[in-house]
Amino acid sequence: MKNSTILKASAAPIALGLALSSAPAFAQDSEAGAQAQTGQTIVVTGSRIQNPNLENASPVAVVTSEELGLQQANTPEESLRQIPGLVPSVGSNVNNGNGGATYVNLRGLGENRNLVLLNGTRLVPQGLNGLTNIDVIPVALLERMDVLTGGAGAAYGADAISGVVNFVTKSDFEGVDLSLSNQITEEGDGHTFRADLLVGGNFADGRGNAVFAVGYTNRDAVFQGDRPYGVNNISSFSGNAGGSSTAVPSVITVPGTTSGTLQVQGDSLVPFYEPFNFNPYNVYQTPLKQYRLYGAARYEVSDAIEVFTEGMFVQSTTSTIIAPSGTFRNVLDTPLSNPFMGDGIRNQICGFDTDGDAPGTQRLFSQAECDAAATATDPNDPNYRTVGLDYGRRFVEFGPRLNDYRTRLFQVKAGARGPLTDTLDWEVFGAYGESENVSRQSGNGTLTRLQQAVLATDPNECLDTSNGCVPIDLFGPLGSLTPAVRDFLDVGNSGTEGAELSQVQAFIAGDLGFGISSEPISIALGGEYRDYYAFSRSDLLSQTPGEVLGNGAAAPDTEGSYDVKEVFGELIVPLARGTAFADELTLELGGRISDYSTTGTEYTWKVGGTWSPIPSFQVRGGYQSVTRAPNIEELFDVPTTGLDNFGTDPCSGSAPVNDANLRAICLAQGAPVNSIGNIQVDPAGQVNVTTGGNPDLDAENAKTWTLGAVFQPDFIRNFTMTVDYYNITLEDAITEPNIGDVFAACFDNNPSPNNPACTAIRRNPATGNLFGSVATTPGLPLNLTNQGRLFTDGIDLTMNWSTDLGFAGLDLGFAGNWTNRSEFKANQDDPQGLNRDCVGLYSINCSSIQPEFSFTQRTTLRFDDFDLSLRWRYIDGVQYEPIQLANDFAAAEAENRDDNGVLLPVADQGCPDYEGADPGGCVPNPEFRSISAEHYFDLTAVWRAADNFSFTAGIINLFNNKPKVVGSNIGSTAYNSGNVYPSTYDPLGRRFSVTARLTF
Template sequence: MRSSPAVRFGLRSSTALRAVAVVALGLSATTAAQAQVVPDASDQVTNPTPPFDNAIIVTGSRISNPNLEQSSPVAVVTSDELELQQTVVVEDVIREIPGVVPSLGAQVNNGNGGNTFVNLRGIGENRNITLLNGTRVVPAGLDGITNIDVIPVALLQRTDVLTGGAGATYGADAISGVINFITRDDFSGMEASATQQITEKGDGNIFRADLLLGANFDDDRGNAVFSIGYTNRDAVTQGDRAFGRENISSTTGQAGGSSTTVPSVITVPGTTGGTLQVAPDGNSLTPYYGPYNFNPLNLYQLPIKQYRMYGAARYEISDAIEVFGESLFVQSTTQTEIAPSGTFRNVLTTPLSNPFLNAGIRNQICGLDTDAEAAGVQPLFSQAECNAAAVATDPDDEDYRTVGLDYGRRFVEFGPRVSEYETQLFQIKGGARGELTSALNWEMFGAYGESENTQRQSGNGTFTRLQQAVLATNPDTCLDTTNACVPINLFGPAGSISQDVRDFLDVGNSGATKTSLGQFQAFVSGDLGAVSPGSDLPLGVAGGFEYRKYTAESVSDLLSQTPGEVLGNGAASPDVSGEYDVYEFFGEIAAPILSDVAFFEELLLEAGARYSHYSTTGNEFTWKAGGSWTPVEGFQVRGNYQQVTRAPNIGELFDVPTTGLDNFTVDPCAGAAPLTSDALRATCLAQGAPVTSIGSIQVDPAGQVNVTTGGNLNLSSEDATVWTAGVVLRPDFFRGFTATVDYYNIVVTNAITNPTIGDVLGACFGPELNGTGSASDPACTSIRRNPATGNLFGSVGTTPGLPLVLTNQGRIETDGIDVVMNYGQEFGAFNLNLNFQGNWTNRSRFNANENDPESLNRECVGFYSINCSSIQPEFSFNQRTTLGFGDVDVSLLWRFIDGVKVEPLVNQPNAAGVRPFPIEDFTSIGSEHYFDLSIRAQVLENFTIIATAINMLDNKPKVVGSTIGSTAYNSGNIYPSTYDPLGRRYGVTAKVTF
């Protein structure tokens, strides 16, 4: 039995992006992996034949009847596009497809866990599936999301991005679609390539090398292919670019940064002193005067070193049976770097006899008022007590006194905090396939994979050792001398913390996330030979069984597990583990109803269903119905409707609640407002603010807020309705031209989501945050403030901040239109290929509680804010023009991103008429045009060279400040996942084939 033949419609070109939203040719998952819809490396020619008979080719069904066109829109990225863009990891190209919203990638530093994800349609990375040759790839974490950095780029034949939903075909977690990476399985020969890239500034160097070996054997009954590769990408810091060098406040436009700075910022809980800072002369405390600029050491490009191996083989045992297998192994090391650690507003017990506490500062602390409402000053300690305590170094001395001081001191002497992530992943697959009849095929396979991501951190320090170092009796001795304790000077200038102190505090910490996925599939596909009375095309069917078992665990050392113990580490990392399995039965049918009659060149109806039994949530059912109508040759109408039910994943169920950080800018309790409103004052107190903090609560100058997130064992499944409708054009009168226009609509109800920061604050203080809240309203009392300062930031061990709890109360809606046009023609001595893919997103709405009529529908299309994660423009497109001259191709890629504005809901004026973001220049980002030029030349028969200039015009990203959006995407004053932070850069690739 030979493998299913390649499906071609005369398209042999070097067209770069065939991203076509199209109809399936009825390929099974495995057949899809083997279909050669574009030439492979051995077939590619640099002077392409024009595609006079352009066809629209995709996968998206398991039915293996190539006569049947079906209804699911798909974008296709060819190996040509990866080559012309000199792709390092596939995420570089996937995130630039219009309608795909950039997710975590190489430009995301703070919050990146060493992985790269895809977010189709902007409704969440956990609502699409990643496949390798039709098989799920083992996920990278508890949320079941695959790290696409591990995909072997050099071996890819094409990438199908099914963006119309694929729940019935591939599984209920494919609400927004499927990314199917398809490798070459018939390669014979050797291919070696090397790529070198560098920015115009001489940094950000990237090197990638790959070797591909393949051979046919036993009279072409079998084929084996093996690939090895290496990638090394250098870091680029925010300090390496002028727009990222200084932190800028989105509210004031002035220097921003963190109140954990140097010299120390000090607040004395229980007093009305407010936020103070050690004066430059070191002899007194003055009102807080300057934030710390944390930008320069953060990253715009994460470094990576990656080694990868991939192998695949198939062999025809007989004319009826073929066996096959594949294996993947990847080892990657990447790291994030953020500004130096410190004591981030931790309250430390400090002796008044601390050897670094001079008389001027000590006397100020002792004299701070503890009761603003009482007549006269009620000092913390009398002057006599203070003087006696200054020389009492023995805790048993009756004059010995301590005071709890809230310190914000940056350990600039430590250098940056570094997190190194090492990922090791393997996956193996083996199976067999054959023919039941001449038109009906069978296939069965099993696959197993494991992924382990190990994190090692340095540069942090620990709270317990810091407290030990503060309890000092003289400059050289701690009260507790265990662990070779070294006293720390938290009152001195930069440079006053010694290397010995760092060696004592920074003991390092580590953790690991481990996942596994075992899966088995068996199915039949093809046609039954039956036809309807109005068509001579057979009825296509597919049906089968699938089993999957997921396990995931996150384990950490004791330091990482303890909230607030690792200084500057944000959320703690408690041990988490969970598992579930699922049994599924699925079926599809594609029925040609009419063909070759007036106004019905073809009428096709299709349907599919999937029954699932989850060990966690029980039975679920997903189904689809669709069809296509071709009234005249060259014009087709198509549509698809799906009902999908997605069960919660391991992270959504089992993740332990932890407190971490995010961005925000407005706190109704900050400043003098609570002094003028008894209702607001009561609300702030009910949230845990101490009485003495009223009037001095502040918003973190770094624009950060503590948030508590975690899983929920009470979650049930969410439901989604997905439908698409479109047209396909292949006019005979315009040879070489094809076009597709598709409308998509996705609505997720009972959505597993957490509220936005604006939702939590708005539920208490009103959507415009002008209200006073209520001291008895659970929406207010669930917000928990720093018990020492009343702030919404501070030690994660004592300040839960805003509760972002997962529930089934959310609602997500998005809809829009995809447009794809392709044209190819030969004009004498040269060929012209034009490719266009555009997207218009009408809406991307989120409602945190669809059952509450007062809950806001937040719109994020065309907007950015703390409530909208990555930017989703209303319009975007890619257009590639390729000219072929003999052995040379010249190709220009034009990428357009529509302008966006700050979300109106977060910039409403307060009672005084002042907007949170009054600087007009920060409230909009204009439309952006990027141009990349590539030249590919076949210098010799077996030698090709490609030169590329990326971001030719050296466009700079728009500066909007560092606190106007969510932490992961608004970084270094810009949105680096959307707008290029590196500037113009050059690359060259050399490829040798034999």
């Protein structure tokens, strides 16, 4: 098999793990040890060396099929994100920001820096970003999931900086395996149904085997409005129920005046009073419908040749459901004769002061001009007048915005293998895969048609009647938008992204028949070729900046390709066996030379080894120099303006009025003169950002090393403990700066209207805000460069023990992680630059939560036909990222309590000793500044009712723990949603799951 090794088991036990088919979760290398002792073949992740007596110097966490069954996991992502030390990525709990796929993020270094394999073979990526959608992996087909961290570039090539996840399927299967699974929350929603059928058998007198599997999954949505902590959108900064300034009734600003932000109230414009609560429309669990097919076969043509093949096809449909669209602060030319504009509103618009510094009142129009314009319905009438109004009106009448993602993926692999000599084997294969993700959106509306409808001067007919135009009432209350308006505005839009991956590989592996010690030297030598192509194509609406209302960034057509030619080698040298102070001593070496069509020649190498001074104790370690070439998106993606999150703006409010330098900076960023004093922060906490690829990017360079030990004491039977320290430094990292860093580069470092870091920020030319139409407001530049630096280190600890209590068997398993640091520096060459460490912190600058400590512990009682298992999952407490904390956190919290220790109302709280990570971003409510340690418990029972029938029932989140509320805009939307962090802390509540399995 590609990138893996089939090892023939030996009678000698492998020193890592326990030989238990029901081994607890995440046991290090436990499955390899179990299979070696039972005489089966094994697939070792991280090496091609074929020698069963050699042990891997790199730690591998293993999640077995038994553990997946106990977890009642329906997708791999549900299980992987709970492994201590891994950081939740985009998954089923991510709604706004989910592109129809789920990913894995090892060590928090980014989804693009770990590699996903199926039986050791690269899977075709989802699209431009080169990431693999792990939703396509069939859980019921898995024998185990191997998670190797700490770098694996020498074995697998680029993208394996933080490691690999290898999904190993059941092989040489005989019989029929049918499983049906149902899961539902205590609230009666979120129903998930999964069915899988696996059929396999031997043929040709055992010289061949074929396996075929089919599967189906259907998962329902869970809406934020159906949980008490998600009903209202809560501002992290005010502590009050809030929401968006795109609301109902319309929110209106008159650009070029000092009107400020107003909202329609009857026939008047009054100060903004009712933000829109978008929470109830969004979801805590995205819906999914998936069909999957898998097949694999092998056949021994002769003693010298075995041919093999593998294929997979998956079609998934997942949906994101987002609050209704609207005109998100678009400036629309509006006739003063608009039939829905009342006299009171018209007179206010005509009479607004256009220069707050001028004495008296300077009107837009005189009263006579205003009155005449009110009846001038023909653009050719000399009295006809229009005014540009900045509208924020939510199209609640249209229903939510829906984006259906249909993913189709297939991959086929075929090859041959056999013995080259008595001790060396050869293998050659080719694989080809395609992935296509088609998105279809509805509920948005288009800017061009909206402008056409707003120009109407007759309530029943547009001035321009093309396309069946229907006039729109943006001044009315909820219900004023008719179905006819919806049908005119919402024409739908679509886009497709896809990828192709062709790969060929050939290698020889085995031992040389001689060595320094009693064990022979083992080698692997080979070559590999990969060709990538990816594209993104959209309809004209999606390609036009700002045209699709409520759609964030435009989606211009993009495509790119590159190829890589590689040679690689591994060498494992047993230096000693069975000697004094060296029961085992082994040296591991590996190297890879890669020739990329984009970045040229890159070198990756590793050195490692294991040493067992006594049979029950082993020391292991390794060092790797790894590179990662930029992917197609990083190189070729067309720059676009979209949305991100930020809770403050130094130019907002009255701050620049009396500060001449700040005023000059705001003006240099494109704010109009009359906006000074009226610039506002988006109540939804969003800000425009411009991102895109950079064809001049070079490869990243990482240094990773691990050092650990394995302990299997003779005096404690069936006990194994492993402890491993990991250290990963990534230089020349392909990164974009955090939003906080962009602000700091201007407003904290040399704040000046001449500072390029200041003038690179571009404001709304009508309002001075950092939000608004993406067609006119580039916002903050987030440019990709090779200037970043990433660093993380920590310790993994696992312990497994099994014993017989007499009345039952007892299995205990523990897997824990301590993350010491997880640092990011936007510019590695800037000695004054902030080296941000996000361990134990959350904020807009720290994407997904990475606790300092986390662990999973499982206790299983095994009876003859019944198992009872309790899993305990712990997540350490975290707090809001501070810039400065003059006193300790407890003291800062105490200042917000009265003499009796009662928490003061939010309005009475302050931040005298606590300033948030956002510049000036005070979070006055101390309840939002921290999330206490969380404990989750899952209880599972397995009943083996007959030899060929078993029944599993589980209660997930046994004590119905609720996620901690921290508000909706304290972090990135993709991870801080519905007032909580739903990928880290369970937002669904107690769930019940049952699985029936029939085998014969």
